[in-house]
Amino acid sequence: MKAVAVLPGKAHSVHLRDIPAPGLGDQPQPHVTAVPEGRSVLVKVLQIGVDATDREINEALYGNAPPGGDYLVIGHESFGQVLEVGEKVTTLRPGDYVSCTVRRPGHSLFDLIGRNDITSEETYYERGINLCHGYLTETFVDDAEYMVKVPVNLKHLGVLSEPASVCAKAIEQAFLAQQRLQVWNPRRAFVLGAGQIGLLATMMLKLRGMEVYTLATKPGPHHKSDIVEAYGATYVSTRQTSMHDLAAQVGKPDLIFEATGNAEVCFRAMEILGHNGALVWTSITGGKHDVTIDGAKINLEWVLGNKLLVSSVNGNRHHFELGLQALSHGELTYPGVTERILTHPVAGLDNYAEMMRLLEDKDALKVYVNVA
Numbered sequence: 001m002k003a004v005a006v007l008p009g010k011a012h013s014v015h016l017r018d019i020p021a022p023g024l025g026d027q028p029q030p031h032v033t034a035v036p037e038g039r040s041v042l043v044k045v046l047q048i049g050v051d052a053t054d055r056e057i058n059e060a061l062y063g064n065a066p067p068g069g070d071y072l073v074i075g076h077e078s079f080g081q082v083l084e085v086g087e088k089v090t091t092l093r094p095g096d097y098v099s100c101t102v103r104r105p106g107h108s109l110f111d112l113i114g115r116n117d118i119t120s121e122e123t124y125y126e127r128g129i130n131l132c133h134g135y136l137t138e139t140f141v142d143d144a145e146y147m148v149k150v151p152v153n154l155k156h157l158g159v160l161s162e163p164a165s166v167c168a169k170a171i172e173q174a175f176l177a178q179q180r181l182q183v184w185n186p187r188r189a190f191v192l193g194a195g196q197i198g199l200l201a202t203m204m205l206k207l208r209g210m211e212v213y214t215l216a217t218k219p220g221p222h223h224k225s226d227i228v229e230a231y232g233a234t235y236v237s238t239r240q241t242s243m244h245d246l247a248a249q250v251g252k253p254d255l256i257f258e259a260t261g262n263a264e265v266c267f268r269a270m271e272i273l274g275h276n277g278a279l280v281w282t283s284i285t286g287g288k289h290d291v292t293i294d295g296a297k298i299n300l301e302w303v304l305g306n307k308l309l310v311s312s313v314n315g316n317r318h319h320f321e322l323g324l325q326a327l328s329h330g331e332l333t334y335p336g337v338t339e340r341i342l343t344h345p346v347a348g349l350d351n352y353a354e355m356m357r358l359l360e361d362k363d364a365l366k367v368y369v370n371v372a
Helices: 052-058 152-179 195-208 223-230 244-249 263-271 295-306 317-333 349-358
Strands: 001-006 015-018 040-050 075-085 097-100 125-127 139-142 146-149 188-192 213-214 234-237 255-258 278-281 308-311 344-347 367-370
Touching: 001 349, 015 349, 040 097, 040 152, 040 317, 052 349, 075 139, 075 152, 097 152, 146 152, 146 317, 146 367, 152 195, 152 308, 152 317, 188 195, 188 244, 188 263, 195 213, 195 223, 195 255, 195 317, 213 244, 223 234, 244 263, 255 263, 263 278, 263 295, 278 349, 344 349, 349 367
Parallel strands: 188 213, 188 255, 213 234, 255 278, 278 308, 344 367
Antiparallel strands: 001 015, 040 075, 040 139, 040 367, 075 097, 097 146
């Protein structure tokens, strides 16, 4: 069967290749963990979302092939339909729509209790990213444990399951950490960035009843600003109003959700957070970027203001379920808005070159491949 893969360590090596089609009894990651007998699920891939992670893997910034191999099948944002299930699978049946989690467990205590998303081991295993093949192929097999059922009435948003899980986890982590205050009722949020993560976070924070300002560079009106406003939030161009000026105008935020991929923005956000507030970092900022800040001032304000920095990455099954619940709630509250995030479909695995080209296009909000 066809698959889109890279040669890790070799920049711009993305290519189409033939790989063996898996059977229900195959082990997808024997070097990591074995699928228990009777727990396998065979899935036909329908759509795969791609993002900056896939671009950066193709640029050889990170990513490793499974042991003994020289290629890595990429694609970690999965959506497919169940073809066949093992005899011990009771939660899924053929015809169900599913998304699949990304990280697989290592051997730390967190991995053993199902929290592989926060493994304490230096080596981590992620499908399509590190040491495990991904989903940009025609079919795949995995343990039912890592599959989350997508409601049939939500199948048009199924390819957003993974990014929605990232947002849902990050917001939940902030609220869990803020239990330290015993009472925390955030009313104002700044979302930094208007990519897929920023937009989904905007929706989820609005669903919590918050006053949300979504900041990005380009002045509106345009497609992203239209989506922000359709969610009932306020779009702000930082070319016209800096986040510092916005904080002076509307008040400091209780919660900042950072999703820009810009190291300077990550640290500048520390300068505007309100007392008892939480700043959530979700970006992965690669390369080198020196930032000059007044460390003494930030230290003083953060200690005296009881402020909190939370970082969040990846998600487990629980977070996928939370993300799907938020997508469903959002669809009922803002009908048709979230689907507008899906801007750039690619027809089939054969068009992988077009897929990678679109990942370089700043106007391409969400690129995804229609596999079947």
